Amino acid sequence: MSKKHILIIEDEPAIADNILLALTQEAFESYWAKTLQEAWDFLKKHQTHLILLDVGLPDGDGFSFCQKLRQHLETPVLFLTARSSEVDRVVGLEIGGDDYVTKPFSPRELVARVKAILRRSQEKPQKNSSTNHPTSLKLGPFILEESKRLCTYFDKSLSLSAHEFNLLKVFLKAPGRVFDREQLLSKAWTHPESVLDRTVDAHIKSLRAKLKEIAPQEEAILTHRGVGYAMRENW
Ligand code: CA
Numbered sequence: 196m197s198k199k200h201i202l203i204i205e206d207e208p209a210i211a212d213n214i215l216l217a218l219t220q221e222a223f224e225s226y227w228a229k230t231l232q233e234a235w236d237f238l239k240k241h242q243t244h245l246i247l248l249d250v251g252l253p254d255g256d257g258f259s260f261c262q263k264l265r266q267h268l269e270t271p272v273l274f275l276t277a278r279s280s281e282v283d284r285v286v287g288l289e290i291g292g293d294d295y296v297t298k299p300f301s302p303r304e305l306v307a308r309v310k311a312i313l314r315r316s317q318e319k320p321q322k323n324s325s326t327n328h329p330t331s332l333k334l335g336p337f338i339l340e341e342s343k344r345l346c347t348y349f350d351k352s353l354s355l356s357a358h359e360f361n362l363l364k365v366f367l368k369a370p371g372r373v374f375d376r377e378q379l380l381s382k383a384w385t386h387p388e389s390v391l392d393r394t395v396d397a398h399i400k401s402l403r404a405k406l407k408e409i410a411p412q413e414e415a416i417l418t419h420r421g422v423g424y425a426m427r428e429n430w
Pocket of ligand 1: 252
């Protein structure tokens with residue numbers, strides 16, 4: 196099996212050195228970026244299997260970076276967090292991280308997490324957009340173009356996070372069908388086992404807010420109490 200490539204985005208050299216050492220000992224190919232800009236430049240050019248992402252970086256924060264990343268790539272992200280308030284955000288909304296470790300962490304703990312994430316991402320069939328058939332889904336005011344990851348609603352384009360887009364796609368493929376949280380997690384998340392159930396609710400809430408912004412009077416995603424959610428069938 197070829198070596199796994201891991202990108203470390205961390206501005207503290209001492210922490211980065213420790214991680215590099217631990218990963219090299221485990222025969223991973225690791226790279227270090229001190230800034231988000233360096234990281235982008237690297238990711239554009241190199242195939243990367245996992246990203247270790249610090250939260251506070253000189254040219255921005257890891258959360259925004261991860262959100263931006265998720266619009267282009269599904270590379271798993273392990274957050275290196277410093278405070279419990281950061282942990283709350285990682286497990287909370289929109290960010291799309293796969294796991295986290297809290298500083299200070301032991302190299303052994305980190306390596307264990309890295310291996311677990313890589314194992315999971317290997318078990319998943321890789322979603323490769325180039326092998327997908329270009330499809331567009333239409334329902335009422337929605338037009339979703341899967342290959343371009345674009346969706347319009349009443350002719351206005353929606354700016355969606357990767358998970359919001361995936362959720363909407365699941366709904367639009369089966370209008371009227373009620374999905375419970377577990378089903379939505381398994382269909383819309385790459386690593387559902389590392390996500391909390393309430394994450395689904397949070398994403399539905401933000402997705403609804405974006406739809407309401409365009410058409411305040413329309414109820415597109417219906418709640419079935421105690422069961423789950425469904426896309427409105429009749430438009
Ligand atoms: Ca930092």
